[in-house]
Amino acid sequence: MANLQIPTAWNRIVVDAERFTSNVLRTGDIVLPPLRRAPGLPAELSGLMPSRDHNGDLLLAIERMSHCLPADRPVIGMFAADPFLRIDQLAGRLAQKGYRDVANLPSVTQYGIAFRPVLNGLNVGPAREFKALDQFAALGFAVSVSVAHIDDVAPALALAPAQLFVVPSFDLWCDGKLDPGGLLTLCGQVAEHRQRAASRAPIVLFAGHTGISPMQARNAGADGIVLD
């Protein structure tokens, strides 16, 4: 009956290190450092630009974040392909504050399929991200995996993810905007794969400002949706 329900709304929470974050983070929150958003571009795609230090800002933000309540499971978005990422350090800081959920968000898979061989060839591609998530899982974290292409679904499911985040990539850019049809198709393909793999990981669709409605997301197999 789950597919008849309206998808759960997830919240993107941007935590700024400059300001004190008094709100307690809850299940259904996705926590990111400031993304320097470009007008007209989805937040996670804006976050891929080399104008910010995602993990550095995240570490600073964690210092400002309140302790996570035991019953809550907000997901922390890290840039997992960072060649300078110290997994032990980040995991330690998160664990100290009671956070147990991480995701590769934004993800290098969002750059698009053509950039993938370059990134993988130089060890800063999706393979590195999946390896980093695997290391977090080994440390006892629940991992949510971002997928921007159908090729990413199998390795994502192999990590036994807590959630599958269906995120847009630049490949879906068409006629000056993000193609909602392409994003929904990808979501449907991910749902099919999940079913074949007998996985129960909820699918969360990052719909951004594509105009995708919660009902459309549900019809494409999403269990949750992130709107702007």
Place this chain on the structure above:
Amino acid sequence: MAEARKRGEFLVGAAIGAGILGQAAEEGGADFVLALSAGRFRIMGAASVACMLPIRDSNQFVKQFASAELLSHCTVPVYFGASTLDPNLSVEALADEIAELGFAGIANFPTVGLYPAPMRAALDAVGIGFSKELALFAAAHARGLSSLAYVYTTDQARAAAALGVDIVCINFGWNAGGVKGLPSEISVEEAAAHSREMSRIVVRENPDAFFVLEGGPIKDPDQLATICRVAHIHGYIGGSTIDRLPLAESVAGQTQRFKSAAVLARVLSNEESDLVAFGKRIGLAGASRAMVHVYETIRRFSGSGETMLVSGEQGTGRQTTVEALHALSGGSPKTLAVVHAGETSGQQVMISLFGRSAVQGGGGLTGLAERDDIASIVLRGLEHIPLKVQARIAVYMERRRFTPIGGRRSLRWGKRLLFIADAPLETLIAEGRIDRGLAQQVEGNEIHLPSLRDRTEDIGELLDGAISRLTDDAPTKRPVLSPLAMRRLRRHDWPGNLPELRAFAAKLVSSHAGGRVDEDSVQRLMSGEAERGRRRVASERDIVLDALWRHGFHRGRTAAFLGISRKTLYNKIQFYHLTGRR
């Protein structure tokens, strides 16, 4: 720089990320320096492509190291590698800051051009594409700063030149080569074709602009020279080619030299040097600790006449060792007999060694043990001899007497037995492949030859020896291996041991006679790939490119050669993108 160009000098820019590299490049004659985030990431141990990721605020990052390390140490102009990929960035404010800090100019780096086409289109649409980079150049010009535009397409080259950019650099992508390099997407020949077309466009739009190259397949000056022969270019910018590749090579090389020095000191400080000379005399080579131990054992047993076990993998020099043991006991090569146990049955081994009596039905056979002209017998493949045959040999050896097969009379045993086995005695015993009695007889009389992977410090000397033998008549044909190439060889497993090394030396001499051999070349030779630079002419694209090369890119002559019209040739050049990336 303008004066240098008037004098017809070739400009060289160093795209780097640390003060010491700026100083070194300037000392080498660099005309300008580019402070790029990619250069800094390389020094930090990451690949250049890290500059495209959200791991640093690019402009802040460059500002920090370039102000402190480059502006204070370099006297040549320093360009600031500025990114306009920050949606909140004001190009006017950034240009102000760069001018105030004292930089001579601005380069658009990291640039949108390095991203794939769909991403470039998206960034253009939201206002942080190439047009914003052009706006930054305009702001730079307004402040009296020089400009350097990285371009990837003909449209970008045209737009940059039309704006009055001082230096237009066609970038062929991430540099090939080394451990943090990718195979280039295009060949040197293709790069030359693109350069030729792009330089025409740039000069047409702005005759005063410098047209320079960077990246992709250009790894060394020879490859750059190949392009210069075809395209009219004013200079070159080196990034990885100026820092990562030579730095990694020289640091690794120097480290290895220190390691080698320690090995040599060890040999020379002891009587081991005497043993190494002894090893050479008997046909073995290498000064490693393992080989010195081998020489010591051989010398200890020389002249003893005792039964010996020579163990080791195939190709480690076992035959040379048994021949040496025999010779050192005063035997001539003619008095050494070899029985290949691996290629025959246990019964045949017995007959070969001890003979067969005529009463068995057939004619009698005299065994090696009975022959007066034989002094030592080599039994190759001890582990292949059935255990009961081994036990019989052990009994004969102990009693110093033997009986031919089918015979009744026992004869005196006076020969020396030299066994060859693939594994050391300890392993043979543990795996039950040697008779206990025989094992006792050879215990303490073993010479174990190390495999090549267990004495990697000898590889240089062994390879030198093999190459010298192959190039005896022409020493100038000897290839010179870089330290990283040697490191690659030391990391190889060498399952075929010395014969494999000799075969590799032969390949090296035939493919790189008199040339320098880098790590990539070794990798290719190891994996059996085709020789570098050998162009395959297969597809129509290759044929057209090849024909253009043959005719110095003269379209009329190329068209005539191919038997097509100039128009058709033009269409094919466009179709196959031989004029630059779209």
